[in-house]
Amino acid sequence: MTVSVVLFTCDLRLHDHPPLHTALERSREVVPLFVRDRAVDAAGFAAPNRLAFLADCLADLDAGLRERGGRLVLRSGNLADEVGKVVTETGAQEVHLAADHSAHARRREEQLGALLQTLGCRLTVHDTVNTVVAPGTVTPASSDHFAVFTPYHRHWAQQPMRTPLSAPRTVRVPEGVGSEPLPVRGYITGVSPALAAGGEWPAREQLSAWLRSGLGEYEDGHDDLGGDRTSRLSPHLHFGTLSPVECVQRALRKGGAGAEAFVRQLAWRDFHRQVLAARPDAAKRNYRSQHDRWRTSxxxxxxxxxxxxxxxxxxxxxxxxxxxxxxxxxxxxxxxxxxxxxxxxxxxxxxxxxxxxxxxxxxxxxxxxxxxxxxxxxxxxxxxxxxxxxxxxxxxxxxxxxxxxxxxxxxxxxxxxxxxxxxxxxxxxxxxxxxxxxxxxxxxxxxxxxxxxxxAGRDDAPRPALGPRSCSEPAICEVP
Missing domain, CATH: 1.10.579.10 (DNA Cyclobutane Dipyrimidine Photolyase, subunit A, domain 3)
Incomplete structure (x- = not known):
């Protein structure tokens, strides 16, 4: 196979990246592609802080690819259309994508798969890129998902984990594939003054430092507000600059009560994803109604x-x-x-x-x-x-x-x-x-x-929802 496309979404890293690893094994050249999806912008999820962090992540990913002889290709527009254009330009035979399980991601995957089929290109979706255990892997006997964390965690902890993959040494990108300029954090307004830096390089440094000096105190200190002893890795897990599989395995190698408590938090992250995968409407509707009549005065x-x-x-x-x-x-x-x-x-x-x-x-x-x-x-x-x-x-x-x-x-x-x-x-x-x-x-x-x-049901009748915008947008995981 001559050319494959790797579509990055919430997996902005080179270490432990199964889609990129597989594409490099199967193809002589690879197009590392990120599409600024206009559907995400239109849904109102392009918040300044995430846009700024994303700009850092894309710049860092591009730098890492260039160190290996490649580069990041950036496009903007309808995601399926933009991927289709790159496939047509390069004659790519496969597109590799990390699995996502939100309602938006499912629609996107269906649309992309249908378009690629017309182009004679295959879509390959990879699990456990952004989760440790994929939604649907473990289920109770009477339901399609666990509604209680403790039994979920018990089954989750018994699942085999894949071995983390090393970053590639070389990435060859076809010549002539056009790219938009990468976004720059400094041009984004409305950013919080002390927003942390994004990117795989600072993420890996932060993870190593925290495993070395913070993990041991995590069980007793993660609720200490003044001590600020949490890992602060959640932005990197959200954007995929860190692999949750690698985080779990490195923590478990350290061992101890702090490691167990930290891994339990990563299990909570997977728990919520399997709930949302089974009940995508929970992003905007009550999972269990209490018949609330919220104040709107x-x-x-x-x-x-x-x-x-x-x-x-x-x-x-x-x-x-x-x-x-x-x-x-x-x-x-x-x-x-x-x-x-x-x-x-x-x-x-x-x-x-x-x-x-x-x-x-x-x-x-x-x-x-x-x-x-x-x-x-x-x-x-x-x-x-x-x-x-x-x-x-x-x-x-x-x-x-x-x-x-x-x-x-x-x-x-x-x-x-x-x-x-x-x-x-x-x-x-x-x-x-x-x-x-x-x-x-x-x-x-x-x-x-x-x-x-x-x-107890003794308040006034239901009234319209309070807020500047209703939460009726589709569930979108890869919020840029």
Whole structure:
């Protein structure tokens, strides 16, 4: 076979890349292709932070290919049409693609496969490129997917894993294949000031450093807000600059409780993908309805805006929301707390919060984002749908000295613990010194009572969804 095309999507790396490895084995020349899919842009998922990170990833991928004698080919437009053009230009006989399981990815694959068939070109789709265990590999006896994580994880952990592949030494690209200029981060507006750098090279350096010095503390420290002991690898896993298979195997070689806890988080990532593969509408509809009638009043709008701006009067909530705006990323415990606060304490539709997160999160992955929001809202796979996280109790547990809170809420920099988590309890001159920090927008007891009444079905009739745009777009995994 003379020429193959490797279509990169959420797998922007050279190490452990089965589609590229297979194409190089079968063909003398390969076209490494990335298509800026206009359908993704039209659906509203081209958020500035992800576009900037993507620009880094594409530049790094191109540099890696050039070191090996190749280059990245970039096109923009309808994905199937653009791939078809490259096939026609080069006479390629195969297109290799990493499997994706969202509704959008399935439609894209069907459209691409049908077009390639008319061109006499075969589409080969590769599993376990962006997952450790492919959706549908393990299923319970009575269903097409697991709805509970623990039994899924038990089966997941027993599955054999493929051996990670090394990066290729040489990549030969046919001459004359045209490419658009690569995007540049500096030309993208609206990017969070402290957004991390993208690309396989920084990803691999970060993974190695974290396995060396952070993995051992992960089990005990991953919920420590002030300690910031998470891996921060989620953006790289989302864009595929790291292989989840390689991450699991390298962690397990290190061994220990920290490795087991980290691998469990990667199993959660696969769990959400197998749920979304079986129930693609869960990206926008309740997985399990609680018959919620979410608040949509003017006061609900004000509460939502205060939540967005980090001005709720609950310091740990405000700290997490400000971190999101500044970094395009949020600590995992902060994500749980802010989601619980919006959906349970303020009783605002989870889709509104999920959409706002997707507008900023560099790791904004539909499967993880939407299904974690549903888990916290009690409409997803959580077996305790009415659990409510108390932000004060949680802050005292996971940020006992107020390090995280003061880092992101400078108005409280001089407030000592435990008042840093309950500044409304300060009196006199101490309270006056922080008069630019708001009082709580809701009493926690009142919010809890309202939530319980709503779940008991004693609130008003359903009303239109709150938010700048409805979450009715197709589920898209490869968010650029």
């Amino acid at each position: 003017v006061s609900a709008r004000r509460d939502f805006e205060a939540w967005q701006e980090g001005r709720t009067g609950y310091p740990v909530i405000d700290a997490a929301m400000r971190q999101l705006r500044h970094e395009g990323w949020m600590h995992n415990r902060g994500r749980l707390l802010t989601a619980s606060f919006l959906t349970k304490t303020l009783y605002v539709d989870w889709r509104v919060g999920a959409e706002y997160f997707l507008s900023l999160l560099v790791d904004g992955d539909v499967a993880n984002n939407q299904l974690n929001w549903q888990w916290m809202a009690g409409t997803g796979t959580d077996s305790r749908p009415n659990r409510v996280l108390n932000p004060v109790t949680q802050a005292k547990r996971y940020d006992p000295d107020g390090v995280y809170t003061r880092r992101w809420v400078p108005e409280l920099a001089d407030v000592a613990a435990p008042f840093v988590h309950e500044p409304w309890k300060l009196q006199g001159l101490e309270r006056a010194a922080i008069d630019d920090y708001p009082d709580p927008i809701v009493d926690l007891a009142d919010g809890l009572a309202r939530f319980k009444r709503a779940r």
